[in-house]
Amino acid sequence: MGRVYNFSAGPAILPEEVLKEAQAELLDYKGSGMSIMESSHRGKEYDAIHTEAIANVTKLLNLSDDYAVLFLQGGASMQFAMIPMNLVQDGQVGDYTNSGAWASKAIKEAKIQGCCNVVADTSKETPARMPLPGEIKVSDNSAYLHITSNETIGGIQWKTFPEVSVPLVADMSSDILSRPMNVAQFGLIYAGAQKNLGPSGVTLVIMRKDLAERVKDTVPTMLRYSTHIDNNSLYNTPPCFSIYILALATRWLLAKGGLEAMEAQNRAKAAKIYDLIDSSDFFKGTAAPEFRSDMNVTFRLPTEELEAQFIAEAGKQSMKGLKGHRSVGGVRASIYNAFPPAGVDVLVDFMKDFAAKNG
Ligand SMILES: Cc1ncc(COP(=O)(O)O)c(C=O)c1O
Secondary structure (H helix, E strand, C coil): CCCCCCCCCCCCCCCCHHHHHHHHHHCHHHHHHHHHHCCCCCCHHHHHHHHHHHHHHHHHHHCCCCEEEEEECHHHHHHHHHHHHHCCCCEEEEEEEECHHHHHHHHHHHHHHEEEEEEECCCCCCCCCCEEEEHCCCCEEEEEEECCCCCCCCCEEEECCCCCCCCCEEECCCCCCCCCCCCHEEEEEECCCCCCCCCCEEEEEEEEHHCCCCCCCCCHHHCCCCHHHHCCCCCCCCCHHHHHHHHHHHHHHCCCCCCHHHHHHHHHHHHHHHHHHCCCCCCCCCEEEEHEECCCCCCCCCCCHHHHHHHHHHHHHCEECCCCCCCCCCCCEECCCCCCCHHHHHHHHHEEEEEEHHC
């Protein structure tokens, strides 16, 4: 089998150009006689990659000097714990919006730290939706407001971000670098790389440097943002190969026209599937229309048997990874930056055909 249309929610499809470049450089990175995987993280070859990865993210998001770009480990899940550990001072709380499965996991970790306040909760609503600005009231002793910019399982996305008086902290694991945004609105943004940035193993954190200045003495060295800011994410051995692919993927994004161009393409791709859902009696979207994600399109068929058949038949036609998350079932088409528009056309044609035969 050749390459398939990979609709997986993550690890997810990467740009073919990036994979080919990595393949070409795998055995002998730029005449060094070794793979970048085998190179010292203090050597000049890796240093250039590390520097480029930071520069690419800085350029794509137009970051000011107030922000640090960090490459950490432990996934977005580690950030769920690091954020309250580092940002909440004695007497403060972290405010959280609960918009679904991933926000709930962030909340669980903040509760372990004993400093969590849920200020809005839409996690049990159908159709799935994000909280509305009027539903959010931050605490008087709030250190930050945490949101999940895109709920990967629920298929919902914040379209405009809430404006609050405290730093906004966002889990952007499943929509980072998919659209332009004003980072100045945020205190901290984080994302596991394995959807829109590269392979798993590296977590991108973009944070206002001043927020890292006050941290409790009991926080371990590796779990302090200040450690990684002070050492340019080289306090210990970073996940060099994952950062290398991230550098290539962000270089690819810049060459494609940056975030404006990506947003236009992402919107157009998602709209094709949502338009079909809206014009059909057979498919039913699970997200409230005004919060529909451009990254993860979730929908149901009339029965679970038909869903299983749909996923199996799609698989035979080179469309893989369409099964909804095991906690909710249904169908989910994850169409991140690297997912080609032609693959969406193939899916839409397949959906029309399947509905005509089985509707
Ligand atoms: C929105 C969101 N947050 C967090 C995570 C967890 O990321 P990780 O596996 O990198 O810890 C995921 C993974 O799918 C996600 O989609």
